[in-house]
Amino acid sequence: MQENPMSAWDMSDQSERLPNAALARRRSHDMISRNRESDALFDIARILGFLAGKGVLIAVVAMVIAALLLTTVLLVSFPYTATAVVFVDPRDQNVTMQQEVLPAIGTDAAVLESMVQIVRSDGFLIDLIQKLHLLEDGQPWTGSEDQIKQLAKLRKKIDIERMGATYLVKISYHAANGNDAARIANEIAAAFAANQNGLRSSANVNASRALTDRLVELRSKLNAAEEAVAQFKADNNIVYIDERNTVQMRQLSDLSQQLATVKSASEEAGARYAEFLANGTFTRSATQGNDENEQLSFLRRQWTQLIQARDQQIFTYGPRHPRLVDTQQMLNGLERQITQQRTRLAEQIKSERDINLVKQEQLARQVDDLSSNISQTEDQRVQLTSLEREANANRELYQQLLSRNKATNELVQQPTDNVRVVSPAVVPILSSRPPIVLLVPVIGFISLVLAIVLVALASFRPLKPALRRQNSTSYSENPPENAVEPGQSSDRKYRSEQWSLLSLLPDNRAH
Structure with missing residues (x-):
């Protein structure tokens, strides 16, 4: 009996297309499973059923957690914060007509911000530590590891900021008790004001010293130049009867x-x-x-x-x-x-x-x-004019610096208080612990969330074997059309073990 060549071709073609069809059906089943899991994730009814069934347990756990948190907050010591306010006056105090060497900041806000950052600098804090005797046994600063750690702790306890767009600087300090907080905050504010005022005063003092040293040098040059002019006139018999005529x-x-x-x-x-x-x-x-x-x-x-x-x-x-x-x-x-x-x-x-x-x-x-x-004598007059020009230049420079030195010495005697403490820190009565009225709602909410999570996790572990048995029974009763060999089902087995936390809700038959 002769075989039909068309039938043989059709059978071979069907045998080749069977694996591709199974693969397509398996992909379709996986997509359906993922869509079902996504729908279960947002099932409001199952979420409310879980909360109703475990409400008592969740409430008990939440109360225990809230009691523990509230006790911890009450037992933990919060630092006391004292704040001093410093005013940086941008105006110049024109006591004299002479302008100071280092003028006031004026309207330059960047200068004020730079002054604020000085309080956080190592140099300022090291001087403050030595002044307040914060080192153990009154030891001097040596830069040891313990002292550097203490410097870092002090920097963390200090808060300094500019109050908005004003010229007020708020300096706060955190300490274990209110007296230390107020005392150190006032010391920091006073040191900050003294540092900034001292910069202007020291600038005037340094300028006065520099001018004094310069005047000594210029005076010697001026005397030498005038003596040269007089000697030249005497040697050449040149006598002026006025400014121009001899x-x-x-x-x-x-x-x-x-x-x-x-x-x-x-x-x-x-x-x-x-x-x-x-x-x-x-x-x-x-x-x-x-x-x-x-x-x-x-x-x-x-x-x-x-x-x-x-x-x-x-x-x-x-x-x-x-x-x-x-x-x-x-x-x-x-x-x-x-x-x-x-x-x-x-x-x-x-x-x-x-x-x-x-x-x-x-x-x-x-x-x-x-x-x-x-x-x-024309050549001699040219030489004399050169000598007189040098002497006049030295004389004018000497007179200018002499006047400036006199005015600077007067400025040194004037007090400088452009930066001053306008509101000293007072001893705080309460620490920085938040008020109970604010703590109770926050602790209650956090405790409730933690209780729900803990109860859900506790319900998850004993139900995991039952969930696996349920999935196996459902899979054996209704095998999918795209079933494959055991060696090819590793990916499907991994997906079948994926579950949602919401599968533990009360309407689950395994539960």
Whole structure:
């Protein structure tokens, strides 16, 4: 009998597709199982049933836990906290017009934050430990391991923070008793204020000392520079009569003015003498004596009167009358006197011209000599100017630092209290333990949650074997369509052992 080739092909194809179909059915069953477990996790009815069935036990366990927690809280000692408030004044106290070396913080909030962090620094806390004698047996700070641990404990007990956007700093300290907490909090606040105020005071003191040392050095430099200037002037015969002019310069200026005056007088006298030689007349000079002029004028008036008298006599007596002879003789005498007076004046003008010319030559010679001397000392004046410039610079710097030193010394004497304690810490009456009114609800809630968890865990252990038997019975009665060989069921066995805590609720038949 001939085999059907199509039937053989179909059987071989079915044998190949059977494992793939079983694998697909197994995956579908696993997905259904996970969905059921997820639905059971959020089953509100089963959760409420579990709480109702175990309510009494949960209440008892919760009360025991609450009693234990409340007893523990009451027996544990809570530290006392004392708080001091420090005010950091941003304003400057302008007692004097001089600005301090280290001004106030102003509106710079970063500076205030930096000042707050100083309290947490090791240097500040080490000084505080030594000041409060917190080390055993009053030992000095050596940096040993025990002292470092004690430093860390002290840092944990200190709380410091800025109060909002204000310039107030809150310093808190935690201690086993209220007296120590208040005392140490006040000591920390006072040390903080003293530290910050001391920084400004020490800055003024250090600046004053530095200025004093610098002034000693500048004074020696200034003395050396002034001595160099004086010695240079003495060696080169340079004497200033004011800020710019020396004696030689003033002499040259005076001689130049005198030379100009004498030269003008010489020219005027020469012109008058030339006029006299040319015309027989001359112009009276401003320097000519009044007596001589009055005498010449008197002679001329007499001569004029005699001329008038002679003309009258000629008209009355005729040209041959004897009186005319006397009048003519008197006229001749006056003319001789006038001529002599004019000659004497001409000689005087010439003498005056000659004297002025001699003076002019002498003054010109002196001006030339002084000009040559001044030109020869120009290099010396350049050197002198350089020395005077250095001396003036040292003098100005010395005067500025001297004034600054005087003002700084005054600032050192002024008290500085920009940082001050405005609210000292008082002894706290109560510790930092929370109030009972707040503790009871919190402890009750925590106890209830812990009781539910403990009862659920206690119910879980005895029911685990029963849960496994129930799962095995259900699996044998209704085997899945995708059952596989025992060697291939390790993954399925692992999933079948997974269970939810909610499977322990009262409607479980194993329970």
